[in-house]
Amino acid sequence: MKKGKMEIFKKKEKIGEKIREIKKTGKKIGFVATMGYLHNGHISLISKAREENDIVIVSIFVNPTQFGPGEDFERYPRNVNRDIELLEKEKVDIVFIPNADEMYKKGHKAWVNVEEYSEILEGKLRKGHFRGVCTVVAKLFNIIQPDRSYFGWKDAQQLIIIKKMVDDLDIPVEIVGCPTLREKSGLAESSRNIYLTEEEKQKALCLYKVLKKIKEMAKKGEKNTKKLIEEGKKIILSTGGVELQYLEIVNIENLQPVEKIDNNTIVLGAIKIGNVHLIDNIFL
Numbered sequence: 001m002k003k004g005k006m007e008i009f010k011k012k013e014k015i016g017e018k019i020r021e022i023k024k025t026g027k028k029i030g031f032v033a034t035m036g037y038l039h040n041g042h043i044s045l046i047s048k049a050r051e052e053n054d055i056v057i058v059s060i061f062v063n064p065t066q067f068g069p070g071e072d073f074e075r076y077p078r079n080v081n082r083d084i085e086l087l088e089k090e091k092v093d094i095v096f097i098p099n100a101d102e103m104y105k106k107g108h109k110a111w112v113n114v115e116e117y118s119e120i121l122e123g124k125l126r127k128g129h130f131r132g133v134c135t136v137v138a139k140l141f142n143i144i145q146p147d148r149s150y151f152g153w154k155d156a157q158q159l160i161i162i163k164k165m166v167d168d169l170d171i172p173v174e175i176v177g178c179p180t181l182r183e184k185s186g187l188a189e190s191s192r193n194i195y196l197t198e199e200e201k202q203k204a205l206c207l208y209k210v211l212k213k214i215k216e217m218a219k220k221g222e223k224n225t226k227k228l229i230e231e232g233k234k235i236i237l238s239t240g241g242v243e244l245q246y247l248e249i250v251n252i253e254n255l256q257p258v259e260k261i262d263n264n265t266i267v268l269g270a271i272k273i274g275n276v277h278l279i280d281n282i283f284l
Helices: 012-025 040-052 080-089 129-144 153-168 191-195 198-219 225-237
Strands: 006-009 029-034 055-060 094-096 148-152 174-178 243-251 265-273 276-283
Touching: 006 012, 006 080, 012 094, 012 129, 029 040, 029 129, 040 055, 040 148, 040 174, 055 080, 055 129, 094 129, 129 153, 148 153, 153 174, 153 265, 153 276, 191 276, 198 225, 198 265, 198 276, 225 243, 225 265
Parallel strands: 006 094, 029 055, 029 148, 055 094, 148 174
Antiparallel strands: 243 265, 265 276
């Protein structure tokens, strides 16, 4: 199906035929996987893909296998028509919008999991989350066969895990990490921000304030991660209506906690406001 110059596919078989045509021409494919309800963070990934490739493909699929019991799969924001209009403005070439039956046929039993990396931080809070993420991303890579795929550093653990998966499984795609985009207030762009009231958005800013505070302390010479984390926790715990879920300083390649700051560390944090789970991070 075509909408303007942009082509929309819903079936693996049909988009597969198109991909084979593109591959014959030698054109490079840049791919951005999304769950829709696009925001400026997604648009920045698409813009980067456009700069570096001949063809840009975006997928929209709210992946049920990365949501656990009691999470927000049913109420996750969706507006495909709005997304298509945005993608047309960004001159995306192809959009893939499968449904769950198309992505997971009856009797699906095969899963992709990056051990250890997937069991800490977000993975500890959301059991099976990264198994679902890795499986759907691996499937999309098989379907789209991109030369490059673009992910935001806002979801740092996800990006690191996908890089590890691609490396370990010899998947021939370059993973490109792109900077976190923020609202004017500093709040990291997220589709889940729509759940928050203005008052809750102000409370949510405490996480970014903590990340900046830790970075500032590290720049001034404090290298002891235990002290940095303790200072950060104080700020969050003093903010009413905010639940701290984790605050960790880890190695950027293997996600393991570190005792001292070096040039390869990142601080990752998660908070909960009401039923809304929010994450953020900053390089140290």
